[in-house]
Amino acid sequence: xxxxxxxxxxxxxxxxxxxxxxxxxxxxxxxxxxxxxxxxxxxxxxxxxxxxxxxxxxxxxxxxxxxxxxxxxxxxxxxxxxxxxxxxxxxxxxxxxxxxxxxxxxxxxxxxxxxxxxxxxxxxxxxxxxxxxxxxxxxxxxxxxxxxxxxxxxxxxxxxxxxxxxxxxxxxxxxxxxxxxxxxxxxxxxxxxxxxxxxxxxxxxxxxxxxxxxxxxxxxxxxxxxxxxxxxxxxxxxxxxxxxxxxxxxxxxxxxxxxxxxxxxxxxxxxxxxxxxxxxxxxxxxxxxxxxxxxxxxxxxxxxxxxxxxxxxxxxxxxxxxxxxxxxxxxxxxxxxxxxxxxxxxxxxxxxxxxxxxx
Numbered sequence: 001x002x003x004x005x006x007x008x009x010x011x012x013x014x015x016x017x018x019x020x021x022x023x024x025x026x027x028x029x030x031x032x033x034x035x036x037x038x039x040x041x042x043x044x045x046x047x048x049x050x051x052x053x054x055x056x057x058x059x060x061x062x063x064x065x066x067x068x069x070x071x072x073x074x075x076x077x078x079x080x081x082x083x084x085x086x087x088x089x090x091x092x093x094x095x096x097x098x099x100x101x102x103x104x105x106x107x108x109x110x111x112x113x114x115x116x117x118x119x120x121x122x123x124x125x126x127x128x129x130x131x132x133x134x135x136x137x138x139x140x141x142x143x144x145x146x147x148x149x150x151x152x153x154x155x156x157x158x159x160x161x162x163x164x165x166x167x168x169x170x171x172x173x174x175x176x177x178x179x180x181x182x183x184x185x186x187x188x189x190x191x192x193x194x195x196x197x198x199x200x201x202x203x204x205x206x207x208x209x210x211x212x213x214x215x216x217x218x219x220x221x222x223x224x225x226x227x228x229x230x231x232x233x234x235x236x237x238x239x240x241x242x243x244x245x246x247x248x249x250x251x252x253x254x255x256x257x258x259x260x261x262x263x264x265x266x267x268x269x270x271x272x273x274x275x276x277x278x279x280x281x282x283x284x285x286x287x288x289x290x291x292x293x294x295x296x297x298x299x300x301x302x303x304x305x306x307x308x309x310x311x312x313x314x315x316x317x318x319x320x321x322x323x324x325x326x327x328x329x330x331x332x333x334x335x336x337x338x339x340x341x342x343x344x345x346x347x348x349x350x351x352x353x354x355x356x357x358x359x
Contacts, residue, residue, distance in 0.1 A: 007032060007033055007034045008032065008033045008034070008075040008076060008344055009033070009034050009036045009073065009074040009075050009076075010027055010033045010034065010035055010036065010074055010075065010076045010077070010078065010340070011035075011036060011037035011038070011039070011070050011071065011074045011076075011077045011078070011098075012024060012027070012035070012037070012038045012039070012077075012078045012080055013039050013067050013070055013077055013078065013079050013080065013081060014039065014040060014079065014080040014081040014082075014085075015038035015039060015040050015048070015062060015080060016040045016042060016043055016051055016062065017080060017082075017189060018186050018189065018328060018332075019080040019103050019328070019332050019333055020038070020040075020080035021051075021052040021054075021055075022328045022329065022332060022333035022334070023078050023080055023103075023333040023336065023337070024038060024048055024052060024055060024058070025052070025054065025055065025333075026329075026333055026334060026337050026351060026352055027337065027351075028055065028058060029351060030337070030350065030351030030352075031350065031351055032341070032344065032346050032350050032351060033075075033076070033340070033344075033351075035058075035060065036060075036073075036074060037060070037063060037070055037074065038060055038061075038062055038063065039062065039063050039064065039065055039067070039070050040062040040063075040064065041064055042062075043062045044062055044063065044064040045061050045062065045063075046061060046062055047060070047061050048060050048061070048062065066092070067079070067089055067092060067093060068092050068093060068096055071093070071096040071097070071098040071100075074098050075098055075099065075344070076098055076099045076100075076101065076340050076343070076344070077093075077096070077098045077099070077100055077101070078101050078102075078103065078333075078336055078340075079100065079101070079102040079103060079104060080103050080333075081102075081103075081104055082104065082189075083104045083105045083106060083119060083214075084104075084106065084119060084121065085104065085106075086102050086104040086106040086107070087104075087106035087107070087123055087124050087125060088124055088125075090107075090124070090125035090128040091125060094128075099147070099148055099149070099150075099340075099343055100148070100149045100150070101135065101150045101152055101336045101339055101340060101343075102132065102149075102150070102151050102152060103152045103332065103333065103336055105119065105151075105154055105214060105215075105218070106119075106123070106151075107128060107129065107131070107132035107149070107151040108132075108134060108151045108153065108154065108157075108218050108221075109129060109217055109218060109221060110129050110130040110221065111129070111217065111221075112126040112129055114217040115129065117217075118212070118213075118214040118216065118217055119214055131149060132147075132149045132150060132151035133147040133149065133150050133151070134150075134151055134153065134221075134222065134225075135150040135151060135152040135153060135335065135336065135339040136153050136158065136161065136222065136335075137279075137280065137335075137338055137339065137342060137348065138162065138165060138275075138276065138279050138282060139161075139165065139222065139225060139226055139229070140225075141342060144339050144342045144343060145342050145343065145345075147339075147343060150336075150339050150343070152332075152335055152336040152339060153218070153222070153331075153335060154214075154215045154218055154331070155183065155187055155215075155251055155325075155327035155328075155331030155332055156181055156183065156213065156215040156219070156240075156242060156251065156253070156331075157215040157218040157219050157222065158303070158325060158330060158331045158335060159181060159251045159252075159253045159303070159323050159324070159325050159327075159331060160179055160181060160215075160219050160238075160240070160253045160255060160323065161219055161222045161223060161226075162282060162303050162305055162323050162325070163253055163255050163305050163321040163322065163323035164177070164223055164255055164257070164321055165222075165223070165226045165275060166271040166272045166274075166275035166276070167257065167259070167271065167319075167321070168223040168224075168226035168227045168230070168232075168234070169226045169227065169229060169230035169232075169271075169275055170230060170232070170271050171227060171230055171231075171232030171233070171234075172257075172259045172260070172263065172271075173223060173227065173234065173236040173257060174235055174236055174258070174259075175235075175236060175237075175258065176236070176237055176238075176239055177236055177237070177238050177239065177255055177256070177257050178239050178255070178256040178257075179238060179239070179240045179241070179253060179254065179255040179256070180207075180240075180241045180242075180243060180253075180254055181240070181241075181242055181243065181251055181252065181253035181254070182205075182242075182243040182244070182245035182251065182252050182253075183242065183243070183244065183245060183250070183251045183327055184245060184247040184248045184249045184250045184251070184294075184327060185198065185201055185244075185246075185247070185248055186248050186249055186327060186328055187251070187327045187328075187331075195208065195244070196244070201244060201246055202246050203246060204244070204246060205243060205244065205245060205246065206243065206244050207241050207242065207243050207244075208242055208243075208244055209242055210241045210242070211239060211240065211241065213240055213242050215240070216238055216240050219238055219240070220236075220237070220238050223236070223238075247294065249294075249298050249299065249326050249327060249328060250294030250295075250297065250298055250324065250325070250326055250327060251294070251324065251325055251326075251327050251331060252292065252293065252294055252322070252323075252324045253322070253323045253324070254320060254321070254322050255320070255321045255322075255323075256318070256319070256320055257319050257321065258316040258317065258318060258319070259316065259317045259319050260315075260316070260317065261312045261315055261316065261317050262317075263317050263319070264309065264317070265287050265288070265307075265309045268287060268307055268309060268319070269284075269286060269287065272284045272305065272307075276305075280301075280338070280348035280349050281301045281302055281303055281330055281338070281348070281349075282302075282303050282304075282305060283302055283303070283304045283305070284305055284306075285304055285305065285306040286306060286307075287306060287307045287308060287309055290306070291306045291308075291322055292304040292305060292306045292322045292323055292324035293324055294324050295356075295358070295359055296324070296356060297324050297325050297326055297330070297356050298326055298356050298357045298358075299326060299329065299354070299356055299357035300326060300329060300330070300354060300355060300356035300357070301326075301329050301330045301334045301335075301338070301349075301352050301353065301354075302325070302330065302356060303323060303324070303325040303330050304323065304324045304325070305321070305322070305323045306321075306322045306323075307319060307320060307321050307322065308320040308322070326356075329352075334352050337351065337352050338352060
């Protein structure tokens, strides 16, 4: 925790992408910190606002300096680098005094074999897997508060896990979980590719990486952690189909599970209400009224969860869990800032409690 009345100094490593842009937007307005440095290997010496046109005059320019150098004299550094790049910096950043929050997927998994399979290469420093606290405040808040290194969760992983954590904690996830989740184009990064270029995406819907998305083992690991915290064994698998949607921001996830027949709507409401009691940014909408939707959370830190209770078939209750969040905020930079707040001893909502954009 910083001295009372002082502001923690923070730096962003890799500030030209959408994640870096969102970090800069949030940190520049944050009352408890001062953004003092933003690095990049391109746009060097250009003002931040020349690249991120939504920013006003910041007084900062993009610097091209090594991450360890960028960490000097600051309290927290954010790594807003592509997957497979953060992993190469593990040794270089191991001894820096600053707290480190990584937004990539390089330190989320504890299993080196799962990393190699889903990220397409061996981890260059597998000895660091498991050393970064997984930065999901709804599940690991106490560990985040004591952490020096945090791996911030992925956008799909956050959305889907938030819809399922109460059931996992209660030991109710069994067998196959079927999930389909649609995401906006900003999740694909700032640089156009054939599958994400706007003229092709604007009027299109398609699936991609079906049953093979890199967030699959991350979600399964998170749900098993929740089951363990609840004192339960886990015996389930995730069948996840991501969908490319014609919108810029937001994720909507629908997960289909089967639970014992006695689990009715009242019991589901009790489980979700108890699990998310006191959660800073999770709104439990329930099962009888308004359902989760992207327009209600766009541009905000809020994650909405809802459910639909189905019939009993062959002795099993059919249950649909629906969750929505902004992939760049609660699913990205905003969640990283929430972890920073917890690490610095600040209230979770400090600097990130803005309402959603409408419409």
